[in-house]
Structures are given as C-alpha cells and as structure tokens.
Amino acid sequence: MKPDVAIIMGSKSDLPVMSEAEKMLDSFGVKAEIKVLSAHRTPLATINYAVSARQRGIKVIIAGAGGAAHLAGVVAAHTTLPVIGVPMPSRHLKGIDSLFSTVQMPSGVPVATMAIGASGAKNAGILAVQIIALENEKLEKRLVNFKKKLAASIKRKKG
Amino acid sequence: MKPDVAIIMGSKSDLPVMSEAEKMLDSFGVKAEIKVLSAHRTPLATINYAVSARQRGIKVIIAGAGGAAHLAGVVAAHTTLPVIGVPMPSRHLKGIDSLFSTVQMPSGVPVATMAIGASGAKNAGILAVQIIALENEKLEKRLVNFKKKLAASIKRKKG
Amino acid sequence: MKPDVAIIMGSKSDLPVMSEAEKMLDSFGVKAEIKVLSAHRTPLATINYAVSARQRGIKVIIAGAGGAAHLAGVVAAHTTLPVIGVPMPSRHLKGIDSLFSTVQMPSGVPVATMAIGASGAKNAGILAVQIIALENEKLEKRLVNFKKKLAASIKRKKG
Amino acid sequence: MKPDVAIIMGSKSDLPVMSEAEKMLDSFGVKAEIKVLSAHRTPLATINYAVSARQRGIKVIIAGAGGAAHLAGVVAAHTTLPVIGVPMPSRHLKGIDSLFSTVQMPSGVPVATMAIGASGAKNAGILAVQIIALENEKLEKRLVNFKKKLAASIKRKKG
Amino acid sequence: MKPDVAIIMGSKSDLPVMSEAEKMLDSFGVKAEIKVLSAHRTPLATINYAVSARQRGIKVIIAGAGGAAHLAGVVAAHTTLPVIGVPMPSRHLKGIDSLFSTVQMPSGVPVATMAIGASGAKNAGILAVQIIALENEKLEKRLVNFKKKLAASIKRKKG
C-alpha cells in the first residue's frame, strides 16, 4: 500500500514530536511515509521530494520545523498539494519563531499551520484525515467516531 | 450550483478582508457562501451552521475572527470538515491575539491557520481549492496555472 | 446544599491549578461544583451546562482553559451569569496564548479575566465570593477578615 | 437615585474610552458615577474613594488605566467590592503594558480584567450589570433581551 | 547608625533576589533596612512607610515586586525621594509583566527601573550608592574602586 500522507521534518531531533502525526494517521488506518529533509541543509532533496510528491500518490504533506522554519513554506512553493505546517518548539524562543516563520506566508502560497509542538503534530494528522475523508466515507465515519471518543475521554467529573 | 466552501466571519466589519477568500475561490470557479456568524454573539446559529454544513454539501469551512477569536475553533468542534482559520487584524494587539486564539488549538480539534489579515484570507481560498482539487483534475490544472502566473507576475527585473 | 459557584476546566490536567479556586471558596464556606468540560471536545455538554447553570442556582461560573482558551468565552456566550476566566499556563507559550484568548473578548460578551495560573485560580475564588457577598453580610465580614489576615501574613520584617 | 457603579480612570484623556462603560450601564438603567482618580498622581483621594465606596452604596468599581496601570489594583487593595479593570490602549506598547499591569495581580487581590480599550469598557459595563442582576430580576430580563438583540444585530447575510 | 536606603519587596519570597541589593550596599558601607510591604496586601502600611521615609532619614527607596508590580509606583506616588524599581522574575511571564508594570509610569511619577531579577537588585544597590555619593567623596572613591575591580575581574583571557 502506498502512503497517502508524507511527514517530513527539518531534523531527526524533531522525530519524537512529529511521530505523533504518524501515530494519529495510523490510528485512522491512513498510511504515511516519514522523511528527514531540511530546507536549508538538503535543499535540492527537499525540492525534488516536493515536486514529485503528487505523482507518487501523496495527497497531503505535513512538514515540521523549528526556528527560522522554512520547510513547510519551501515545500508549498513546489507543489499544489495541501501542506500542513507544524511549528517545532525552539530552544530559546519556545516556538514563537517557528510559528511566525510557518504561518505568516505571503499570499499565493498557503501553509495550513497547527499549534506549536506535539498538539500541533497530532492535529496535523487529524487534518490530513479530514482532507482525505472528503472522498472516503469509511474515514469520515472514523472521524465521527473519533469525535465521540474524544468527548467520552473528557466527560468525567472531577478526576 | 451549491457552494463547496463556506466563508464565515465573526463580524460584518471583517467582510473587506474575508471577501478576498471569496474572490480567490471565484477566480478558480469554486462557489462559496458567506455568512456572518459569531461564536459569542450568535452561538447557536453558529453551531447549527457547523453541524449541518457537511450534509448541505460544504467541503471546507473558512472562518475569520479577531481578538479572542473562537469562531474557527468552535466550528471545528462541531464538524469533521476541514476548517481553515483566518486571524483578523485586531485594533490594539494587531492580530497577535487573533493568531494565538486561532492556532493554539488543543489536540483533537485542528484549525488550519493562515497568516493574519488579507494575505491569510487569500491563502484560505487557495488552500480550499487545493483540498477540493485532490479529486478534481480540472481544478488541479488551474492550480498549476495559478502557480505559473504567480511566478510570471514576480519575474520582472527592478520594476 | 446546592453549589453557588461552578468551576469548569478544559482538561483534567488543569485540576491541580483550578482546585485552588475551590479551596479558596471552601475557606469562605461557599460551595462549588467542579466539572471537566471542553469547548472543543465536549461542545454540546459545555453549552448545555452553560445554558442551565442559572436555573440550577449557580451564581458565578469560573472557567479555566489553556492555549486557544475558548471555554470561558463559549460559556459566556450562553449565559447571563458573570463568567470568570482563568488562563492556564501553556506548555510552549507559557500562558500568553491562554491570556489573549480569554481576555480579548468582543464587546457584548465579557469574561472577567484573572492572572495566568494558580494565582489567577485563587483570585477567581475570591472574586466569586466578592460578587456573592454583595447580598450576603456574613460573607462580606469574612472578606474583611480575609484582607486582615492577608495583611498579617505579610507584615513580618525580613523573614 | 444613588449610583450603583463607580467608573474611575487615571486620566481625563481616558474619558472617551471609559464613557463607553457608562453608556452601556445607562442602556440598562444602571446609574454610574464617573471620577478621574490617579493611583500615582492623586493617591490619597484614590484610597479614600476606594475605602468609602461600599458605604456609599457602590456595588461594583470599574477602573480604567494605561501603561503601568495600577489604578484597578490599588483600588482592589482597599475594598472588598468587585473591581473590574479596563486596560487603556497605550501610546507605544498598544496596551500590552496596561493589560499585564491590570491582570497579573498577586493572589489575594483579584481584578476582573477586560479587553484592551473600548470593547473592554463596554464589557465592563455589561459585567457590572450581570453582577447586580444576580439579585435583580428586572435587570436579568434586560440581559436576556440584550443577548437577543446582540444576536439579531449580527444575523444578517453578507452585509 | 540610621539606614540611608530602604529596601522593600512585595513578598518574602522576593528576599533571595532583593538581598542582593543589601549585600551590594553593605559592600560599600551603606546601611539599609529591609521590609516586606505589599502594595496590594498591606496597602496602608506601604503608604505610611513611603510617606514617612524621608523624615526618618531615608535617601533612596529600592522596591522589588513581580507580576502586576505596583509597589515601586505606589511608593513613588507618596514620596519625593528617588525610587528604584526592581522587576521580579514572574512564574509564567518571566518578569516581562513585572518590567512593564514597573517602568511604564505616567509622567509626573518616575520609577528608576533596573533589569529583571538579581542583576537588577545588585544594580539597584549600586545606583543608590551613586546617588548618595554625589555628596560623599568617600563613597565616590569606593565607586571608582568598584569600577576598577569590576574590570579586573573580567580581564582574563579565555578562562
């Protein structure tokens, strides 16, 4: 089975956070491939990956990066696929630099930006499922179910 | 023709910004409906709208709001459709409050957040097209064309 | 005895902070009920709770949430009771996102916002007492006493 | 008729913003008195005002100030009445200094903080009404009405 | 020997930071008294202290407080002595709230603001010495010496 979603990240150290996206996709039965690709350190590999993603059957690209986080934006520049950006927590500025670098894209090239860190990575997985589920009823049912389980996990009085 | 995209906003004063999303969708031949709905002032109408959107054939919801911008998040809580959030520029904090209120969603309920203001509204339109184009080759071709025209409009030496 | 104050929070993990509000109310002899309710994950339960609170005798609602903290605002949209918001400390942005999402409410729907974290939760309890004490002389005397004890606990020279 | 609400502000230049609170109270038939009192420039007058407010029948104090906005906090230190703080927009820091100085109160002395500027002033008026309405059914009905009118003013499609 | 400098702070927990001011003054042979006084929790004691400081021979008041840090400003409102403010590090906002609340004073009531935390407390001590030294040649010589020792402690190549 070919992957529907690509999860890429700027550094191997982002894996613990970004694997949350993969786990989420996996829980919905959506296959993902994971790559470490850097907009700054492996720019040509990144571009090749972005340019060829659609032909290889990828439907959504999730990109996580920190600091001057250009990965999602660079990928979005080279594809017409929806690109989801996850701002990584950064060491000194706590991810506010990553957030601004990911979300403040110029008109013409959107990046669907998530929250900073692990919550954002999980939600990137869910958003990818929501997008794919538009033409996949089975997935849509799983999303409805997911929302129910989410509510159930919360509905507990005082511990 | 029924609309594929819903554009909602917290206040009529957001219309000049949010109509940029509609214009963009229109330029791709994608139909949108526009509503003023407030998470705080018309909460039940907002929820009804969110709950019924999918059945009415809507595929993507674009929500713009400012300040304590809860609109996109509240809508995302009530639908499994992809929700795109546009943080409105705010009077005193310049939209940084809108941005944080839109993007920092808890895990389980993603909002695909765009840049603050008009660039964000335009990009919300493009992202909606990218999502719909996954199963619509004609739209996909228009996106490829759009990227070319975007580049052409830039490729001019020194004015 | 029916509770006068409702303390709600977006996630069970907010309990250690939000229980400071309950302890404070308890020290004044004011009864509170505690619920975990999420604007995003249990939206309908949250609205039902807000809508019915006044009829059930609740006088003040204290709501704590973090990140894109919509809980207090969503509750305030569905009730005419005074709503006190406590911005939870958030992992990456330290509660500044929670603060902006709680305090920057549009005109028409106020949220009485407290400081970020445990100080805010304690003060939410005190503010609820101050509100109820307007028509309760016994409580008012306890507030005067509280202010005296507060001063006494501080008036100590150098340790 | 004696006023139920006191509206005070640090400088006469705050009047255009703070009079929004008075207008709101007036629309609910709640009487307010307005004073210019500065925590820094008329400190003793401010304290006397705060200390005597309850005896004079005041139920809620609304205090607006900007920059190192100490007015609401200083008043809250000298009364057991609920104190609502409105952070004024400031010239250089746009009210973020006013917001932090108003909301980040230490435990023991709450200030119910509103949004920066005119929205905050309006909401201060509404919150004061909500507090007084707890023991005033006529006011409570007006609040229900207000919420309806608020919704009606929004429910208009596309302009 | 009567103290020349008063060091006050909003909470006993500020003592480890604020005692750096005392140590610095002590190293110059300048006597200080230390008091815990809160603008919000012991407001009258604070005002009495401020009002009487000059008559008791105090020349400079150093005030440290955190969060909505009103202590230095409130003291400055009640005295014509120079008041030095030290913004305490705060738990969630790291002292940026303390800094804004201390430094952004309205015209008419200056607070000489130092850096956040221990560096600020040390420098508060030095500034107090610089002020007193204007009419005290012995102190002035110690300041010259201090500057030399400061330089000497730095002038070391690579460890």
Place this chain on the structure above:
Amino acid sequence: MKPDVAIIMGSKSDLPVMSEAEKMLDSFGVKAEIKVLSAHRTPLATINYAVSARQRGIKVIIAGAGGAAHLAGVVAAHTTLPVIGVPMPSRHLKGIDSLFSTVQMPSGVPVATMAIGASGAKNAGILAVQIIALENEKLEKRLVNFKKKLAASIKRKKG
C-alpha cells in the same frame, strides 16, 4: 551658572522627545546642557563626554536612544554618576527594542530606566531633580509643590 544635568541623545531626531526632560528641569530651575552624541557614530566623543562629566560639575546624566539603544549603557560604563536612560520610540518595534537595550544592563553598571518616549523624558527630568534635591531643600520644596499641582490638575470630576 554651570549645568547640573546633562541631557544627551543618539540623534537630533530625538530632540522633540528629549527636550521634555529639559523643560521639566527648567520648570524646577535646574540647569541642563543638551548634546547629540551617538554611542555608535561618535563613540569617542561620547566616551570623552562621559569621562569628564563629573569634573565639569554634572551630577546626573540623562541619555535617550532608540533601537539597539546603547547610549545610556556606554555612558554608564565610563562614569560613576547616576545615569538615567530614556528608551526612544522606534519605528518598527515601537520602543520595545529600545527598552530592552536600555534596562537589561548587566550587574555592575546600572541605568535608571524610564518609560518609552515623552513620559519617560519628563520623568527623567523629575528623577534628576529628586536626586539633586536630596541635598537641596529649596528643590525639595518645589518637588512637594509639584506633587500638589499634579494632584490638583487631576482632581476634576468628569471633565
């Protein structure tokens, strides 16, 4: 009559703001000299000025600068006089850069930092008077008077 206070600034464009300090000093009958001196563009002139200020009878130096505002700090490095820093409003970051560059001095070299802009400049003048007044009873009386007039200018009900 020789000046007691030096007012220096990084650029002639700072004069409209910094002349507020001079006017304030003038209103107290304290003489000031004004110089444009840049830490970055006339570094040696700046150092010579700082080094010689005390011998020339200057008692307090007020330094205003914007952006990477090093002027006050550089001057403080070369004198044992009290140095008051006024952060200039800056074009893009509104003076927050100037504030951090002025106030966050390392331990050993204090700069008495005022509010951003004109309020800060006025207060710099007052603080200088407060310092000089410690040994000048006439000035001290004028400060008491100033505080009274300040209060009188505020004590006016509703405009």
Place this chain on the structure above:
Amino acid sequence: MKPDVAIIMGSKSDLPVMSEAEKMLDSFGVKAEIKVLSAHRTPLATINYAVSARQRGIKVIIAGAGGAAHLAGVVAAHTTLPVIGVPMPSRHLKGIDSLFSTVQMPSGVPVATMAIGASGAKNAGILAVQIIALENEKLEKRLVNFKKKLAASIKRKKG
C-alpha cells in the same frame, strides 16, 4: 563592469526599502544588481540565481523579505557566499515575524541579519562594503572616511 553585490527581494513592493542598500553601495562605488525573486513564488528562479551567483562574480548577496521571510535562508542554502538578510517591515506584526524568520537560522546555514526596514537595508550595503574591503584598500579608505563623515553629521550641539 560586473556587479559585486546582488540585491534581491521577495516583492516589488520591497524596492523602496531595498534600494537604500543600492544607494549605499553606489556611494562607495560598489556595483550591485537588483532582482525581484521570491522563495515562494519563483522558487526555481531563486535557486538558479543563488547557485550561479558565485560563478557570475557576485561576492555578497543581500536579500530582503517580509512575513515568513524565507528568501535569505533559501538563498543561503544554495550558495557558499555570505548572505545578508534584511527583515522587511510587515503589515500586521511590524517586522518581528520577518526578523525571527530571517535570523533564527539552524546551525550550518548562517544569514547575517540586519535591523528591520530601511536602516537594515542601508547597513546591509555597508556590511557588503566592509566584506569586500578586506581585500580592497581603496574601499577600506572610503569606509574610514564614511565613519568620519558619519560622526561629523552628528557632532552638532542642540540642532
């Protein structure tokens, strides 16, 4: 004469700011070429430009961009030439987004970041001259002269 310096920018609207770099270079007799190239809208043209710059004799690349300002970083990824980044003022966040996106580069790919806006553009020109002057005595003399003129333009008493 071939240009030594390349000045590129993300949008034609950046030209008024970025032409300050060209004017500065021109005043030193250093030739520059100016191109509008966008990391997001003309990504391949940008990369080709970066990759070929050194062979074409360019010694320093100055790149200005705003918002999620990826231009300098993308260019730096594709060349071993020194790259100078100028953060453009942005509409809503005033250039703080541009600054973070430009300066917070990951280790391995430096961007020499200047101040936000026109000052930054001018300084980019000067830094480029400083770099080229390391092996060009004539330029070095002009830099010494420039510093003198800079000081002369400042050394004027009180306007």
Place this chain on the structure above:
Amino acid sequence: MKPDVAIIMGSKSDLPVMSEAEKMLDSFGVKAEIKVLSAHRTPLATINYAVSARQRGIKVIIAGAGGAAHLAGVVAAHTTLPVIGVPMPSRHLKGIDSLFSTVQMPSGVPVATMAIGASGAKNAGILAVQIIALENEKLEKRLVNFKKKLAASIKRKKG
C-alpha cells in the same frame, strides 16, 4: 600563525556557547583568538581591542553578549571590519533582549546578527569562513565540502 578571526564575549560565562564559534573555525583550519571583553565593565580595553584589530591582521570580529547586549555594537563603532553579533540566551527574557540589542543597530554601523545561542555561535564561525573564503580558494572548497557533509548528515530516512 596569526589569528584571522577574533572571538570576544561579555562574560566568561558565555564561553561554553562562544567556543562553538572557535570549534567551527578550527574545523576549517581558520585560527581565532578568544577574549573576554565587556562593553560595560572593561569599556576602554574593548575599544582598544576594536581599534587595533585590523592592524593586528584580524579580518572578522565575532562578539557574543547577552541582555542589554552592547558589545558587538560598541566594537562595530570602532572598526571598519565586519562584526558578527551572537545574542546570548539571557536568564529571564531568553535572549530576546540580547537579540534586539544586537540586531536593531542604527544606520551607519551594521552588526551581522546570528541566531540566539549555540546555533548562532556556530553560524558566526561559518559566516567568518565565508567572508575569508572570498579570497581563499582552499577555504571555498572546504565550504563546498561542508555543505555536502551537512546534507549527508541529514539524508537518513526515519532515524
């Protein structure tokens, strides 16, 4: 062999971060000298160092400092050499103060600013090599090699 690059820092405690610059330079075979020099505590030594650097054969100066980080700017004021600034992480404000104090230089005196902390220090080393490599083919080849190794270290699928 004489050093080509000077690495200076405001405090010995900056050495663990700043030695990353030296290691990077060393890996390219470029010699550096390291000095602890403070703009505020050893101002004259700092100026002498800056003024004489070029004559002693230094080509690039790397300066690291934190808080009100004036070191790079002060050095840049006294030399025509390219000056690279590394903002040190600061205790309370996490380096945002250091960043603003380093990067927001006035026009006329550029500082090539790097990212906050260790990444910035490493990149300062690389930028220095890039500058020197303009006239040194051997170094240029090492830079090309470095970029290849950087890419190779990243190009690894999923851990």
